[in-house]
Amino acid sequence: MGRVKSWASILDDRTRKQADMLSRAPGIAGHVALMPDAHLGKGATVGSVIPTFPNTLIPAAVGVDIGCGMIAVRTNKTGGDLPRDLTPLINLFSRSIPAGVGGEHRLGGGKSRRSQASRSARWLKDNPLPHASGFEEDRAQRQLGTLGSGNHFVEVCLDERERVWLVLHSGSRGIGNKIATTFIRRAQKENAEELEDRDLAALRGPTFEQYVEMMEWAQRYAFTNREFMMDAAIADVGSLVHGLREEERINCHHNFAVRETHFGKEVWLTRKGAIKAGKGDLGIIPGSMGTATYVTSGLGNPDSYYSSAHGAGRQYSRKAARRAFTVESLNERMAGKAWNSKNAKALLDEHPEAYKSIQQVMEDQKDLTRILHTLRQIVNYKGA
Numbered sequence: 001m002g003r004v005k006s007w008a009s010i011l012d013d014r015t016r017k018q019a020d021m022l023s024r025a026p027g028i029a030g031h032v033a034l035m036p037d038a039h040l041g042k043g044a045t046v047g048s049v050i051p052t053f054p055n056t057l058i059p060a061a062v063g064v065d066i067g068c069g070m071i072a073v074r075t076n077k078t079g080g081d082l083p084r085d086l087t088p089l090i091n092l093f094s095r096s097i098p099a100g101v102g103g104e105h106r107l108g109g110g111k112s113r114r115s116q117a118s119r120s121a122r123w124l125k126d127n128p129l130p131h132a133s134g135f136e137e138d139r140a141q142r143q144l145g146t147l148g149s150g151n152h153f154v155e156v157c158l159d160e161r162e163r164v165w166l167v168l169h170s171g172s173r174g175i176g177n178k179i180a181t182t183f184i185r186r187a188q189k190e191n192a193e194e195l196e197d198r199d200l201a202a203l204r205g206p207t208f209e210q211y212v213e214m215m216e217w218a219q220r221y222a223f224t225n226r227e228f229m230m231d232a233a234i235a236d237v238g239s240l241v242h243g244l245r246e247e248e249r250i251n252c253h254h255n256f257a258v259r260e261t262h263f264g265k266e267v268w269l270t271r272k273g274a275i276k277a278g279k280g281d282l283g284i285i286p287g288s289m290g291t292a293t294y295v296t297s298g299l300g301n302p303d304s305y306y307s308s309a310h311g312a313g314r315q316y317s318r319k320a321a322r323r324a325f326t327v328e329s330l331n332e333r334m335a336g337k338a339w340n341s342k343n344a345k346a347l348l349d350e351h352p353e354a355y356k357s358i359q360q361v362m363e364d365q366k367d368l369t370r371i372l373h374t375l376r377q378i379v380n381y382k383g384a
Contacts, residue, residue, distance in 0.1 A: 005303055006034040008047070009364050010315070010356050019045045025200040026193050027056035029267045033304045035274050036364035037313025037356060043199025046273035046314075049307045052202065054259070054266050059187050059211060060199040061270045062257050064180040065148075066215055067222025068171030069253035069275075070284035070310075071230050072295060072375075075237075076245045078162040079378070083240055086156065086338040086379050092236040093154050094340070097229050099383035101149045102174070104142035116228070120144040123224055129175075130213040135182075140175040140221070145228035148173055149383040151350055154233050157293060157375035164241075165375050166233050167293055169286060171255065172222040179218050183211045219256050226251055250282045250295065254310035262305050269305055277301070277308035277369045285369075287312045287358030289350050289380055290333040294362060295373040308368040312358040318349035325351040337377060343384035350382060 003023040008015075015038055022044050023032040030051040038047030043060035050061050098104055105116055120141045129137055147154065147170050155167045172179075187201035195201060203211050230249070238244040257270040275283040277298030286293040291312070300306050316324060327344045333352050334341065362371065 003028070003031040004034055005031050006038070007036045007304070007364050007368065008034055008038045009036065010360060011038060015040050015045055019048060021196045022048060022050065022200065024196065025058065025202070026195070027052045027058065027202040029053045029265065030263065033307060035304075035307065035309040036361045037273065037309040037311055039314045041272065043197055044270075044272050047309060048272050049274050049305045050270040050272065051262060051267040051305065052270065054268060055204055055208060056202045057208060057211060057215075057257060057268050058200055058202045058270065059180060059183040060201070061272050062180065062215060063255045063272055064177045065171035065255055066176040066180055067219035067253050068255040069222065069226065069251070070167065070169050070286065071226040071249070071251040072165055072167045072284045073230055073234060073246050074248040075164045075166070076243070076247050077164045077241055079158045079164065080162070081241055082164065088240065089156065089236060089379050090338055090340050090381055092239065093233065093381040096232040096236055097145070097147050097154060097381070099147040099149065099152070099381070103146050103148065103383065104139065105145060116145055116232075117141075119228065127217065127220060130217055131210055135175060135178055140173075143173040143175070144221070144225055145232065146173060146225070147229065147383045153380060153382040154229065155293070155377045155381070156237065156379035157377045159373045159375050166230060166237065167284065167286065167375065168226055168230055168233065170222070170226055170229065172218040173225065176218040176222060179214045183207070183214070215257060219253060222253065223251055250284055252276065252283055260305070262302065271307055273310045273313070274307045275310050276306060277304070278306040281306070283308065283369060285309060285311055285358070285362070288352040288355040289339070289347070289382065290337070290352040290377075291358050293375040293377070294358075294371050295375065296369040297372050298369050299367065301368050304368050308365050309361050312355035312361055314354060315356050316354040321349040321351055321354035325353060334380070337380055339380040340382060340384065343382075346384040347382060
């Protein structure tokens with residue numbers, strides 16, 4: 001496979017060929033590490049770790065949801081402390097954490113909404129958007145603290161000791177997408193090299209420096225977006241469970257780029273669908289709707305650039321999943337959980353069987369990370 005090191009035991013031919021092509025792209029500064037959840041992506045394979053030279057980044061490899069990732073909070077409560085009927089949480093989450101394509105906080109409203117708007121405004125004042133012209137700052141403020149769609153979710157889970165966890169997956173929303181698509185087009189326009197795929201166009205020079213500023217801002221925005229939503233989710237659960245307290249919090253990106261040193265060389269390291277798994281690094285690796293999520297500790301494997309998988313990885317495209325699965329089978333897989341079942345048809349592309357086995361993914365990466373906790377979901381609120 002050229003300059004690719006793979007941990008994937010489940011790997012289709014198209015993904016294999018894409019990873020091989022990625023490894024030959026101009027600007028690549030070492031082997032590409034392919035994670036066990038790898039699947040076909042835009043330009044770069046989802047589930048790949050990509051070193052580029054210190055003056056080079058491939059914006060399509062970082063992806064359109066810059067800074068997308070996971071946050072998890074362990075609480076002081078156990079399953080026995082929760083109410084028997086958890087369906088009211090779906091309505092609570094839907095009010096405090098807007099979801100769906102274009103979802104955002106509405107202006108005005110009650111005290112909690114005014115507080116959220118004020119908090120978002122303060123964050124943006126303290127973290128002004130670089131090169132702001134043309135990038136919708138007002139929309140960025142309204143979407144700070146919102147979930148989005150697709151595979152983004154809020155869950156209540158129980159671990160092996162029945163302790164209650166809250167788990168959330170989201171990224172940089174519309175502003176991250178706008179930054180990404182703008183610089184992907186610039187890279188394609190400015191690129192003079194012959195490429196196997198136009199989406200492998202890299203940025204260098206002044207445009208590269210602009211992209212780095214914008215990308216790093218979007219990563220901070222995504223991190224904060226998850227923090228705001230988690231705070232809201234804790235408040236929602238706390239309204240039903242007296243004395244709920246947070247005991248541990250983990251927040252990690254899985255679509256991002258950062259300067260690191262590997263094999264004695266400084267590089268830009270892009271983790272596209274991968275988490276940092278240096279020795280002792282805490283991570284969150286979700287499966288799919290209806291399957292387990294793992295809290296992990298990295299083992300610091302140098303061949304993976306201190307990285308591990310970010311989730312289960314798709315086996316079916318979204319269109320193929322809608323053709324292959326039924327609402328009835330999704331309802332069966334989600335039996336016994338509180339979830340937004342009224343959106344079952346819209347969520348067919350998130351059917352658990354559309355994803356690889358998360359157990360196999362974890363087995364494939366035993367030399368990359370170790371499992372600290374295994375979480376099973378009892379509430380799943382997903383953007384539709």
